[in-house]
Amino acid sequence: MQIKHVNEQFSVSDQLTIEDIATLRVAGVRTLICNRPDDEADKQINFQAIANRARQEGMEVIHLPVVHDLINAGDVDDFERAFAASSLPVHAYCRTGNRSFTLWSLMKVKQGSSPDAMIAKAPELGYDFSKFRTRFSREIENWQGPQGKAMPHRDDYDIVIVGGGSAGIAVAQSLLKRTNGLHIAVLEPSETHLYQPGFTMVGGGIFSPQQTRRPMSRVMPEKVTWIREAVVSFLPDENRVVLASNATVGYERLVVCPGLKLNWDGIEGLSETLGKNGVTSNYHPDLAAYTWKLVSEMRAGRAIFTQPPMPIKCAGAPQKAMYLAADHWLRNRLLDNINIDFYNAGGVLFGVKEYVPALQRYIERYGVKTQYSHNLKKIDGANRKAWFEHKDAEGNSSMIETGFDMIHVCPPQTAPDFIRASTLADEAGWVDVDQETLRHKRYANIWSLGDVASTPNAKTAAAVRKQVPVVAGNIVNEINGIDEELLYDGYGSCPLTVERGKIVLAEFGYGGKLLPTFPAWLLDGRKPTWLAWVLKANILPPFYWAGFLKAHEWLIKSARRKKQA
Ligand code: FAD
Numbered sequence: 001m002q003i004k005h006v007n008e009q010f011s012v013s014d015q016l017t018i019e020d021i022a023t024l025r026v027a028g029v030r031t032l033i034c035n036r037p038d039d040e041a042d043k044q045i046n047f048q049a050i051a052n053r054a055r056q057e058g059m060e061v062i063h064l065p066v067v068h069d070l071i072n073a074g075d076v077d078d079f080e081r082a083f084a085a086s087s088l089p090v091h092a093y094c095r096t097g098n099r100s101f102t103l104w105s106l107m108k109v110k111q112g113s114s115p116d117a118m119i120a121k122a123p124e125l126g127y128d129f130s131k132f133r134t135r136f137s138r139e140i141e142n143w144q145g146p147q148g149k150a151m152p153h154r155d156d157y158d159i160v161i162v163g164g165g166s167a168g169i170a171v172a173q174s175l176l177k178r179t180n181g182l183h184i185a186v187l188e189p190s191e192t193h194l195y196q197p198g199f200t201m202v203g204g205g206i207f208s209p210q211q212t213r214r215p216m217s218r219v220m221p222e223k224v225t226w227i228r229e230a231v232v233s234f235l236p237d238e239n240r241v242v243l244a245s246n247a248t249v250g251y252e253r254l255v256v257c258p259g260l261k262l263n264w265d266g267i268e269g270l271s272e273t274l275g276k277n278g279v280t281s282n283y284h285p286d287l288a289a290y291t292w293k294l295v296s297e298m299r300a301g302r303a304i305f306t307q308p309p310m311p312i313k314c315a316g317a318p319q320k321a322m323y324l325a326a327d328h329w330l331r332n333r334l335l336d337n338i339n340i341d342f343y344n345a346g347g348v349l350f351g352v353k354e355y356v357p358a359l360q361r362y363i364e365r366y367g368v369k370t371q372y373s374h375n376l377k378k379i380d381g382a383n384r385k386a387w388f389e390h391k392d393a394e395g396n397s398s399m400i401e402t403g404f405d406m407i408h409v410c411p412p413q414t415a416p417d418f419i420r421a422s423t424l425a426d427e428a429g430w431v432d433v434d435q436e437t438l439r440h441k442r443y444a445n446i447w448s449l450g451d452v453a454s455t456p457n458a459k460t461a462a463a464v465r466k467q468v469p470v471v472a473g474n475i476v477n478e479i480n481g482i483d484e485e486l487l488y489d490g491y492g493s494c495p496l497t498v499e500r501g502k503i504v505l506a507e508f509g510y511g512g513k514l515l516p517t518f519p520a521w522l523l524d525g526r527k528p529t530w531l532a533w534v535l536k537a538n539i540l541p542p543f544y545w546a547g548f549l550k551a552h553e554w555l556i557k558s559a560r561r562k563k564q565a
């Protein structure tokens with residue numbers, strides 16, 4: 001099977017084998033559509049066999065068989081109805097995937113997209129759409145009028161920013177502060193802006209969920225154009241991005257910062273049970289409060305905290321959730337009755353060794369059993385069971401089954417699908433930028449920052465704070481013809497909430513070099529301090545809304561060098 005990603009929510013392929021279904025499940029597919037009639041060829045695996053296996057994997061299945069030369073408006077109506085009722089993402093297949101992609105393309109044209117966009121997309125997926133217009137002229141004319149609608153081009157902008165999260169909003173403000181008159185668009189589909197560093201505090205019963213969210217309209221700078229749509233692909237050779245509606249937006253310079261993808265479906269059974277059966281995650285915007293409910297109601301039993309392979313955002317967050325829970329149980333004299341396990345896919349407690357001794361002391365204080373090289377693969381919430389893949393020192397794997405009363409899961413994380421599928425990505429799928437200048441390695445008018453960038457720093461909002469002036473400064477220098485580049489040193493920070501009222505404040509740059517903001521006599525990040533707690537609990541949240549997002553770039557000094565050819 002060759003999966004071809006049309007966008008984040010839809011993919012097509014050739015005929016499936018039974019084994020392919022597990023692969024689709026791991027890729028996150030929720031609905032399978034078969035567009036191939038049974039018995040079209042010898043030894044073809046018919047729909048029922050595929051459907052039985054897919055249902056066992058928890059997928060919805062739909063059979064809409066079509067013959068390519070006979071596809072008509074009625075088939076498109078059926079496909080549209082099925083697609084609208086499906087859980088996303090959807091995967092459709094036929095003999096080669098062509099019929100499935102044709103049905104999807106016709107549905108989009110019916111819904112107003114330009115046939116040209118579909119014709120342009122087809123060769124990327126290996127399909128020949130040269131006869132698309134003539135073959136479906138009657139249907140297109142019925143839906144769109146005699147000329148069809150052209151792929152709508154929205155306005156062009158000096159700068160287009162993809163994503164209005166921590167990075168997108170701060171970089172827009174920073175650009176506006178540095179120079180007047182720039183015509184900037186932020187492309188962001190979400191109506192809510194999230195302060196994710198606060199999720200840990202919600203999970204610890206310290207913040208309310210409301211403290212971590214604001215309407216996007218309140219943080220969006222007044223002088224930018226907010227386009228409330230997701231980007232689905234890039235046309236970097238034409239300096240345009242393609243939106244979900246299929247319209248395109250042009251740019252002189254592009255900043256890419258749509259964050260990363262939390263791959264909940266990367267763990268079998270997790271999506272079905274999240275938010276119930278004692279299964280929670282502070283990584284989910286709506287579930288940090290459920291973490292606190294589970295922790296505050298637990299009196300005895302087994303609590304598990306998991307950490308997937310790196311990279312993840314805020315690498316300390318899985319253990320922060322654990323320390324705050326353990327501290328609560330200790331203070332309430334419940335810890336003798338609660339066993340805590342930390343299952344970590346990695347081999348060390350924290351990636352920068354200077355912070356490990358302080359954290360290890362808390363592991364001992366709370367009696368946590370650490371299980372390294374254990375990667376969560378499957379979960380059965382109803383029966384309170386979890387399965388971990390364990391790799392021994394020789395690299396042999398085995399599956400370990402264990403029970404739990406509550407489990408805090410940190411999901412595996414990747415670059416978003418539309419980034420991974422684009423020519424902007426490096427081999428691992430992240431936006432391929434120079435780690436100092438944050439400029440794309442192949443497209444000189446593209447920059448990236450935040451969680452989606454390929455830079456090997458700790459993926460944190462603290463890192464974004466130091467990256468913003470570098471990206472904005474470099475763009476404005478170029479616009480003004482200034483021959484100087486600002487450089488990012490890899491700074492990231494992770495405030496490890498080891499107990500209520502104390503934090504081990506890890507601050508480090510590329511290669512694990514310690515980069516403390518304060519002198520050690522005031523705040524030594526290698527030790528648990530109350531001052532770091534005050535920073536996290538009282539100072540940083542209001543600073544985030546009123547300082548960080550408004551481009552008040554205090555205590556940031558980026559290195560500079562003459563621009564290299
Ligand atoms: P995000 O802030 O995630 O924003 C991405 C934006 O892009 C979103 O608004 C999204 O809607 C938008 N988007 C997505 N897809 C598209 C698309 N196709 N088109 C257009 N827009 C799109 N950091 C710290 O510094 N300290 C901490 O203590 C800390 N703790 C954390 C604890 C948890 C539990 C979590 C989950 C994160 C934590 N972080 C912490 C990490 C921090 O929140 C992130 O590193 C930071 O938000 C990254 O910013 P970003 O702009 O790259 O991504």
